[in-house]
Amino acid sequence: MMESVDIRPLTLHDDIETVASFARDVWNEYYIPLIGRAQVDYMLGRFQSAGAIREQLDSGYEYFVVRRSGALIGYLSVKPEPAAGELFISKLYLHKSSRGSGTGRRCMEFIEQLARQRGLTRLWLTVNKGNPSVRVYERLGFRIAADVVIDIGSGFVMDDYRMEKVLRSTESEAHPAGAQ
Numbered sequence: 001m002m003e004s005v006d007i008r009p010l011t012l013h014d015d016i017e018t019v020a021s022f023a024r025d026v027w028n029e030y031y032i033p034l035i036g037r038a039q040v041d042y043m044l045g046r047f048q049s050a051g052a053i054r055e056q057l058d059s060g061y062e063y064f065v066v067r068r069s070g071a072l073i074g075y076l077s078v079k080p081e082p083a084a085g086e087l088f089i090s091k092l093y094l095h096k097s098s099r100g101s102g103t104g105r106r107c108m109e110f111i112e113q114l115a116r117q118r119g120l121t122r123l124w125l126t127v128n129k130g131n132p133s134v135r136v137y138e139r140l141g142f143r144i145a146a147d148v149v150i151d152i153g154s155g156f157v158m159d160d161y162r163m164e165k166v167l168r169s170t171e172s173e174a175h176p177a178g179a180q
């Protein structure tokens with residue numbers, strides 16, 4: 001049986017450098033074949049440096065680190081958008097050696113639970129159109145809702161799909177006593 005994963009919040013008091021360094025390794029391994037080294041370097045600097053993560057933590061983004069047997073195997077980041085009733089999934093990255101064995105599904109269950117606890121009814125994310133993870137998200141109940149082409153400066157463009165998942169009400173929502 002696969003050992004269970006541990007998903008914990010990352011706070012401004014934690015070791016953010018280690019997460020930024022992990023992000024650098026995963027993005028270099030995964031994204032260079034998809035979008036090229038120049039755009040990966042640019043995006044890492046803008047969005048996943050330790051400084052950028054600190055700024056996001058200060059502006060409504062919540063980060064969580066995923067560990068198995070104490071080892072860092074992934075991270076995720078979400079932003080609640082209460083006015084829209086939505087939770088934006090900004091990041092979800094697992095180390096290569098931890099993909100394809102159910103951890104991503106486990107992380108998505110965690111995210112769904114978080115959304116329900118906050119009274120949010122829809123998850124959304126953007127994903128590069130050429131990223132095979134589009135299929136994973138479909139498998140996890142998301143559907144492609146729109147094309148999103150975003151100019152991120154310095155001549156780079158994110159050519160993404162917006163994907164969405166509507167959360168159906170559950171027993172825990174009908175009886176919110178246990179919710180926080």
Ligand SMILES: CC(C)(COP(=O)(O)OP(=O)(O)OC[C@H]1O[C@@H](n2cnc3c(N)ncnc32)[C@H](O)[C@@H]1OP(=O)(O)O)[C@@H](O)C(=O)NCCC(=O)NCCS
Pocket residue numbers: 030092093094095098099100101102103104105106125126127128131132133135136137139140
């Ligand atoms: C995307 C990611 C988080 C998914 O996590 P994972 O642990 O690999 O996914 P799981 O093993 O839990 O698989 C989830 C579901 O997708 C299915 N799946 C996995 N790969 C698939 C593929 N290439 N095509 C179709 N379905 C696939 C699985 O069978 C599973 O469905 P099931 O539980 O009904 O069998 C992980 O692969 C990852 O970090 N990828 C690289 C980075 C990335 O692309 N992140 C997303 C950026 S937007």
